[in-house]
Amino acid sequence: MIVLGHLTEAQRRAYRIADNKLTELGSWDEALLSAELQDLLADDYDLSLVGFSDGELDKLLAFDPDGGGEEEGGAGGSVPPVTIPEPPRNPASRTGDLWILGDHRLLCGDSTSAADVRRLMKGERAVLFATDPPYLVDYDGSNHPTRNKDWSQS
Numbered sequence: 001m002i003v004l005g006h007l008t009e010a011q012r013r014a015y016r017i018a019d020n021k022l023t024e025l026g027s028w029d030e031a032l033l034s035a036e037l038q039d040l041l042a043d044d045y046d047l048s049l050v051g052f053s054d055g056e057l058d059k060l061l062a063f064d065p066d067g068g069g070e071e072e073g074g075a076g077g078s079v080p081p082v083t084i085p086e087p088p089r090n091p092a093s094r095t096g097d098l099w100i101l102g103d104h105r106l107l108c109g110d111s112t113s114a115a116d117v118r119r120l121m122k123g124e125r126a127v128l129f130a131t132d133p134p135y136l137v138d139y140d141g142s143n144h145p146t147r148n149k150d151w152s153q154s
Contacts, residue, residue: 030060030063030065031063031065033060033063034060034061034063034065037050037057037060037061038061041061093108094108095108095109095110096108096109098119098120105120105121105122107119107120
């Protein structure tokens with residue numbers, strides 16, 4: 001139990017929301033969780049009280065961090081390493097290509113170019129705008145006379 005007596009009512013309410021939200025963002029370190037559960041089991045602690053189903057407990061108690069389990073990715077297994085292929089010599093997309101993806105549009109272009117943005121948006125307003133701005137931009141809070149400098153050779 002966490003005592004919240006030192007907080008105002010508003011802070012307590014905000015803390016409860018944040019505490020619940022943080023659990024959505026987290027994940028388990030299965031090796032540490034398995035070791036902790038095994039220690040609790042050795043102390044004769046009733047593991048049914050920690051909130052996991054019997055099946056989950058079986059998998060966690062059998063977890064092998066070295067991947068020596070019966071099936072890949074299952075209890076005692078490990079996730080196989082991801083192999084990232086080399087990029088193709090001749091890319092499928094080039095500057096100026098406009099891809100229509102169902103209701104979505106993706107332009108390989110320059111987000112600082114009004115013509116590119118007009119072509120992409122086709123008169124519509126964006127609900128979500130994902131862009132990759134130039135790198136090496138110095139954000140010092142002052143105005144700069146050079147707009148949209150080409151950093152590609154930096």
